[in-house]
Amino acid sequence: MYNEIIGFIRETFHTPEGFIPLHEPRFTGNERKYVLDTIDSTFVSSVGAYVTRFEEMVTEITGAKHAIAVVNGTCALHMAILLAGVEPGDEVITQPLTFAATANAIRHAYATPHFVDVDEDTMGMSPERLQRHLSAIAVLRDGRCYNKSTGKRIAACIPMHTFGLPLRIDEIAAICEKYNIPLVEDAAESLGSFYKGKHTGTFGVLGTLSFNGNKTVTCGGGGAILTNDGDLARKAKHLTTTAKLPHPWAFVHDEVGYNYRMPNLNAALACAQLEQLSGFVENKRELALIYKDFFQSKGIPFVSEIEGASANYWLMTILLRDQTQRDDFLSFSNERKVMTRPAWQLVNTLPMYKDCPAGDLSSARRLADRIVNIPSSVRIKK
Numbered sequence: 001m002y003n004e005i006i007g008f009i010r011e012t013f014h015t016p017e018g019f020i021p022l023h024e025p026r027f028t029g030n031e032r033k034y035v036l037d038t039i040d041s042t043f044v045s046s047v048g049a050y051v052t053r054f055e056e057m058v059t060e061i062t063g064a065k066h067a068i069a070v071v072n073g074t075c076a077l078h079m080a081i082l083l084a085g086v087e088p089g090d091e092v093i094t095q096p097l098t099f100a101a102t103a104n105a106i107r108h109a110y111a112t113p114h115f116v117d118v119d120e121d122t123m124g125m126s127p128e129r130l131q132r133h134l135s136a137i138a139v140l141r142d143g144r145c146y147n148k149s150t151g152k153r154i155a156a157c158i159p160m161h162t163f164g165l166p167l168r169i170d171e172i173a174a175i176c177e178k179y180n181i182p183l184v185e186d187a188a189e190s191l192g193s194f195y196k197g198k199h200t201g202t203f204g205v206l207g208t209l210s211f212n213g214n215k216t217v218t219c220g221g222g223g224a225i226l227t228n229d230g231d232l233a234r235k236a237k238h239l240t241t242t243a244k245l246p247h248p249w250a251f252v253h254d255e256v257g258y259n260y261r262m263p264n265l266n267a268a269l270a271c272a273q274l275e276q277l278s279g280f281v282e283n284k285r286e287l288a289l290i291y292k293d294f295f296q297s298k299g300i301p302f303v304s305e306i307e308g309a310s311a312n313y314w315l316m317t318i319l320l321r322d323q324t325q326r327d328d329f330l331s332f333s334n335e336r337k338v339m340t341r342p343a344w345q346l347v348n349t350l351p352m353y354k355d356c357p358a359g360d361l362s363s364a365r366r367l368a369d370r371i372v373n374i375p376s377s378v379r380i381k382k
């Protein structure tokens with residue numbers, strides 16, 4: 001059976017031998033041209049036309065009113081958390097099945113992650129679990145939400161669209177509204193993913209994207225903050241660009257700023273990549289169908305988008321029976337140079353977060369034992 005799977009993946013990627021990575025970038029458009037353009041113009045750093053063009057392209061793709069380019073997705077999250085009003089000592093709800101950066105960004109704001117379980121079909125935050133947990137622990141005082149058992153304010157909620165599959169974000173948004181908890185979406189993995197016709201990352205007060213090397217499109221390192229709020233957008237731009245007051249020659253800063261701006265060199269690469277996003281997503285969605293058919297015929301669940309969702313299928317996922325079968329297959333496939341990967345170790349079990357507040361996380365635990373990501377790159381003819 002494992003042999004058959006490896007054979008099928010090799011055939012699908014037109015790679016009869018040699019290494020098949022999990023996700024590799026494709027520079028098949030204007031990458032070289034735009035990058036050389038920044039070198040020729042000498043504008044490789046924090047000033048340049050590609051940053052503005054990148055921000056315009058991101059607003060066009062996502063439908064967000066404003067997009068602010070930053071150095072990476074973690075910094076985008078840190079800034080979004082600060083702008084959502086999170087203060088030192090607050091709690092921020094997030095999911096245990098995510099990349100460590102989601103929780104790290106909460107800690108960078110001196111707040112504490114508070115873990116709520118995921119749904120087993122979307123692998124993203126569960127509205128049912130969130131509602132149940134808040135009913136048990138939350139209390140509203142002066143219009144603000146507090147955790148009864150710790151006494152801390154619950155200052156934001158950060159769900160994450162796992163592997164690019166949209167979660168039930170409209171239901172999460174409705175619950176957050178009821179409890180007056182600002183919603184910030186970690187859409188780092190879901191550029192090009194929509195739920196009920198709306199781009200992921202645009203359902204809350206702020207959303208964030210990543211353009212890291214392994215994401216659907218990359219600019220080496222990069223991120224973006226999304227918002228429909230003009231004031232927040234202005235603040236985001238100001239704070240991420242050292243909080244310098246605009247002036248022809250004077251150097252005056254009016255706040256403790258951050259140097260989180262995206263260099264023009266990276267923005268050039270990002271623009272070239274974004275031009276190809278829809279083609280990349282189409283290509284990946286086609287691969288998802290091929291995989292789904294194959295794994296269905298083998299009786300192995302392939303995780304697909306839920307109704308109303310259109311996923312970018314960033315990293316494709318199968319669910320094996322249990323941890324033993326998962327580990328057998330991970331060894332077998334990686335030994336044969338077909339790269340596969342388990343889910344991240346659940347964030348709530350990492351040493352830095354093991355004492356953080358949490359609800360019932362049984363679905364995340366069940367999933368974490370079974371998830372295997374399989375090669376998911378955009379396929380090219382060989």
Ligand SMILES: *Cc1c(COP(=O)(O)O)cnc(C)c1O
Nearest residue numbers: 072073074099101102188210212
């Ligand atoms: C990639 C990723 C990030 C962070 O992005 P970087 O650009 O690598 O800083 C944040 N959250 C999730 C869920 C991610 O997958």
